[in-house]
Amino acid sequence: MPRPGEGKVDCTVIAGRVHQTLSSAYPLKLLSPEAVHNPDTRLIPAVSYILSYGGGIVHGDQIHVDATAGSGSALLLLTQGSTKVYRQRPGRPPSYLKNPKNDSKFDIHQTYQTLVVDVQANAMVCLLPDPVTCFEHAKYNQRQVVRMADASASLVLLDWVTSGRMSRGERWVFDKYLSVNAVLVGGKLVIRDALLLEDARALSKDRETSSFKRRLADIDVFAYLLVLGPEVAKIAKVFRDEHAEHRIKPFRPNARAVDAEETDIRWSVSEVAEHGLEGVAVRVAGPSTEAVKWWIKKRIGGLQSVVGDSAWSMYYNA
Incomplete structure (x- = not known):
């Protein structure tokens, strides 16, 4: 039995079919809708949603998920809506959230989410959650570790955070x-x-003066995107080519982008080439969740041909 807040996703390909084994314990919930395999794609897709009861992470939660993508599979790890982190409240968290093995590691007055992913040879993982949204006075800690078997494995990892509940006037508080x-x-x-x-x-x-609200006056979203491995080499090239094109142009502060909706998006690309693994790391900052979301989705559209229409639609149409 998993401990409170712990979950496991095990994705294996057997006889040309993908099989998923899921386990989780309150306040964590895992769901796995079926994704139809397109025979034209080399990898067989699987989709898992990482959810939490109550629609968010509350004071004292300690979420830990282990996920494995077996050889020949393409595992998409998604969420349904933003990961809301509720504000810190006085007193100790409820006893049913207590995880004995974490007592010496974590501060009970903060929230924690840890994801450990194993990507076997000739497999791929796409970690594409909605952004983290921290409420006023929230304290949130996140750690994501991806262990790739070798350079034949592939990864798309998106990690992003908003300034808070902007509709309620909470920005960087x-x-x-x-x-x-x-x-x-x-x-x-x-x-x-x-x-x-x-x-x-x-x-x-x-x-x-010292608050984020003043220093980040026109920025409401930060995103970090990794595109690594042979299955997504074409997507990495999209970022490289566009970045190179913009770098060689003279800087004109008042110039408008070709796409007006992308005028306020700021981004950079860094090369990754270590131990045979190649790809890019992309950093993005923008004025709204929707603007950053569609900027990213537009450029990783090549994933559709890798994971198939069924799995792609579960992410793209969210």
Whole structure:
């Protein structure tokens, strides 16, 4: 039996069919709708949704998910809506959320989510959640570790965060957001990227001056995207080519983009070439969730031909 907040996704290809084994315990819930395999695609798709009861992560939650994509499979890990992180509340979290093995590791007054993914040879994982949205005074810690068997494995990983509940006027008023992404190939660390956004208002008499709201006046979303491996080499090339085209043009602050909806999107591309694994790391900042979402979806559209129409529609139409 899994402990509170723990879950497991095991995806295996047997006799030309994909089989998924799921297990989870409150407050975590895993769902696996069937994705139709397109015979024209080499990999067989599987889809799993990572959900939480109550529509978000509450004070004291400790979520841990282990996922494995077996050889020949393309596992899409999705969410239904943004991951909401509720505000810290006084007192201890409920006893039924207690995970004994984590007692010495975590602060019970913060929330934690950990994802460990194993990608076997000739397999692919697409981690494409909706963004994390932290409420006022929330404290959130996220760690995602992807262990790729070798350079034949492929990965698309999207990690993104919004400024908060913008419709309620909450912009960058959470207390802490920490996200760490690590990718290993054959047991060797290839990528380690961390983003820490921590409110410094409590350390300053001038609360407004030191807040995120002032420093990030026109930015409401940060995104980090990894596109790695042979199955998504064409998608990585899309980012490389567009980035190179923009870099060689002279800087004109008042120039408008060809697509007016993308004028306010800021982005950069970094090359990844370690231990035989090749791809790109993309960083994106934008003024709204929708703007960043469609900017990314437009450029990773090549995934449709890799995972098939059925699996792609579950992500693209969300």
